[in-house]
Amino acid sequence: MNDQSTLLAALTDPTRRAMLDLLRGGERSVGELARDLPVSRPAVSQHLRLLKDAGLVAERRAGTRHFFRIDPAGLGALRAYLDGLWTDALAAFARQVESRGEDGHD
Amino acid sequence: MNDQSTLLAALTDPTRRAMLDLLRGGERSVGELARDLPVSRPAVSQHLRLLKDAGLVAERRAGTRHFFRIDPAGLGALRAYLDGLWTDALAAFARQVESRGEDGHD
DNA sequence: ATTATCAGTAAGTGATAGCTTACGGTTAGC
DNA sequence: GCTAACCGTAAGCTATCACTTACTGATAAT
Numbered sequence: 001m002n003d004q005s006t007l008l009a010a011l012t013d014p015t016r017r018a019m020l021d022l023l024r025g026g027e028r029s030v031g032e033l034a035r036d037l038p039v040s041r042p043a044v045s046q047h048l049r050l051l052k053d054a055g056l057v058a059e060r061r062a063g064t065r066h067f068f069r070i071d072p073a074g075l076g077a078l079r080a081y082l083d084g085l086w087t088d089a090l091a092a093f094a095r096q097v098e099s100r101g102e103d104g105h106d
Numbered sequence: 107m108n109d110q111s112t113l114l115a116a117l118t119d120p121t122r123r124a125m126l127d128l129l130r131g132g133e134r135s136v137g138e139l140a141r142d143l144p145v146s147r148p149a150v151s152q153h154l155r156l157l158k159d160a161g162l163v164a165e166r167r168a169g170t171r172h173f174f175r176i177d178p179a180g181l182g183a184l185r186a187y188l189d190g191l192w193t194d195a196l197a198a199f200a201r202q203v204e205s206r207g208e209d210g211h212d
Numbered sequence: 213a214t215t216a217t218c219a220g221t222a223a224g225t226g227a228t229a230g231c232t233t234a235c236g237g238t239t240a241g242c
Numbered sequence: 243g244c245t246a247a248c249c250g251t252a253a254g255c256t257a258t259c260a261c262t263t264a265c266t267g268a269t270a271a272t
Contacts, residue, residue, distance in 0.1 A: 004123070005118075005120060005123075008114060008117050008118045008123075009118050009229095011114050012111075012114040012115050012117075012118045013229085013230080014111060015230080015231095017110070017111075017114075020191060023195075023198075024191065024194040024195065024198065025194075025198060026198040026201060026202055027198075027202065029248080029249095030248075030249060030250090031247090031248065031249080039230085039231070039232090040231070040232065040233085041248090041249075042231085042232075042233085042234095042249090042250075042251080043230070043231055043232080045249065045250055045251085046230080046231090046250090046251090047230090049250085063238095063239060063240070063248085064238065064239050064240070064247065064248040064249065065248070065249085066248080066249065066250090069195070069198065069199070069202075070191065070194075070195035070198070071195070072192050072195045072196055072199075075188050075191060075192045075195075076192075078188060079185060079188055079189075079192075082181050082184060082185055082188075083185075085126060085130065085176065085181060086178050086181045086182075086185075088130040088131075088176075089129075089130065089175070089176035089177070089178045089181075090178055092129075092130065092131060092132040092133075092175065092176070093175070093178075095132060096132055096133065096175075119259085119260075121260080121261095135218080135219090136218075136219060136220090137217090137218065137219080145260085145261070145262090146261070146262065146263085147218090147219075148219090148220080148221085148261085148262075148263085149260070149261055149262080150219095151219065151220055151221085152220090152221090152260080152261085153260090154220095155220085169218085169268095169269060169270070170217065170218040170219070170268070170269045170270075171218065171219085171269095172218080172219065172220090
């Protein structure tokens with residue numbers, strides 16, 4: 001019920017979304033990501049930790065390289081939340097249209 | 107391409123998500139929202155402006171009352187973004203599984 | 213017309229988040 | 243063993259954001 005906070009906070013930052021966009025094509029190492037981003041490598045590491053904690057990326061280590069890739073599972077939870085909100089909003093709208101003229105409000 | 111920033115930023119704040127949850131049942135006035143939230147009424151007004159700018163809520167004015175309700179359209183854009191990310195991630199994963207052993211990286 | 217209610221705006225404050233530089237740790241190669 | 247490359251962590255700084263109080267505007271009612 002409170003995990004959306006982590007997911008949404010993770011997706012809100014522009015740099016992190018840029019990182020996810022870079023990972024659309026497949027996994028990348030930390031250095032590779034930093035090379036294509038306007039921030040320092042430590043900053044990328046911090047963002048990756050956040051994304052990993054949020055369940056949005058997965059890690060694979062090979063030697064000294066740490067490869068990251070998008071984890072589709074994390075996005076599922078977010079879609080479920082938005083779907084629920086969407087459904088409820090439509091239901092509320094239908095209910096209101098249906099009761100045009102009635103005045104039961106406080 | 108940059109509208110997700112507004113949408114995600116709007117959804118990230120816990121107070122704004124609480125407001126949206128209150129609006130799940132249907133439209134509410136500003137004062138009604140403030141009464142059920144742990145923040146002041148001006149704070150609610152500020153949040154509503156943000157949500158409205160993001161396209162997540164719609165407004166209806168009746169006398170001095172300003173009623174707000176969830177606008178399903180805004181959520182659609184966000185779902186589309188997540189879907190694209192999801193699809194690409196799955197495709198990238200499939201591509202990588204398929205090329206086990208090959209080494210075409212930079 | 214005056215008063216009261218409802219709501220948006222402005223200004224100021226405190227906390228949070230992202231960035232940087234500096235450092236420590238681990239693996240690969242000579 | 244020593245050096246180099248790759249990466250994570252720590253500390254500090256700055257900017258942004260959410261909140262408050264005070265004020266102004268607009269509608270309703272007496």
